[in-house]
Amino acid sequence: xxxxxxxxxxxxxxxxxxxxxxxxxxxxxxxxxxxxxxxxxxxxxxxxxxxxxxxxxxxxxxxxxxxxxxxxxxxxxxxxxxxxxxxxxxxxxxxxxxxxxxxxxxxxxxxxxxxxxxxxxxxxxxxxxxxxxxxxxxxxxxxx
Numbered sequence: 001x002x003x004x005x006x007x008x009x010x011x012x013x014x015x016x017x018x019x020x021x022x023x024x025x026x027x028x029x030x031x032x033x034x035x036x037x038x039x040x041x042x043x044x045x046x047x048x049x050x051x052x053x054x055x056x057x058x059x060x061x062x063x064x065x066x067x068x069x070x071x072x073x074x075x076x077x078x079x080x081x082x083x084x085x086x087x088x089x090x091x092x093x094x095x096x097x098x099x100x101x102x103x104x105x106x107x108x109x110x111x112x113x114x115x116x117x118x119x120x121x122x123x124x125x126x127x128x129x130x131x132x133x134x135x136x137x138x139x140x141x142x143x144x
Contacts, residue, residue: 039113045099046099049096054088055091056095057091061088
């Protein structure tokens with residue numbers, strides 16, 4: 001027989017797993033003036049892909065359910081409803097996978113850019129170089 005202490009302080013906490021804290025991003029302080037290095041990437045909206053995948057899966061389920069022949073055991077409506085539910089679940093999963101793949105691609109394609117810190121509402125740069133372009137990315141030239 002195992003002996004366990006009866007005092008409440010010696011008992012383990014009721015939670016088996018500690019609650020994970022959200023990892024907060026440290027805010028990057030802006031430079032008072034001049035230029036600053038930043039990372040630029042275009043991330044997909046994951047929930048839009050998941051929702052679109054579910055809708056497309058439901059439409060495919062409707063088409064498959066209505067195109068099938070009748071059965072003595074199941075009605076056409078029951079088959080259609082089953083195919084809609086299966087198509088929706090598969091579409092949700094496919095949309096999530098596509099969104100995650102596109103997110104990984106966007107992380108790989110992220111690039112570093114140099115920006116000019118702007119002071120005030122008029123849009124003038126805070127530093128001494130007021131005529132300099134706002135980004136120095138070689139692919140995006142402000143000339144022309």
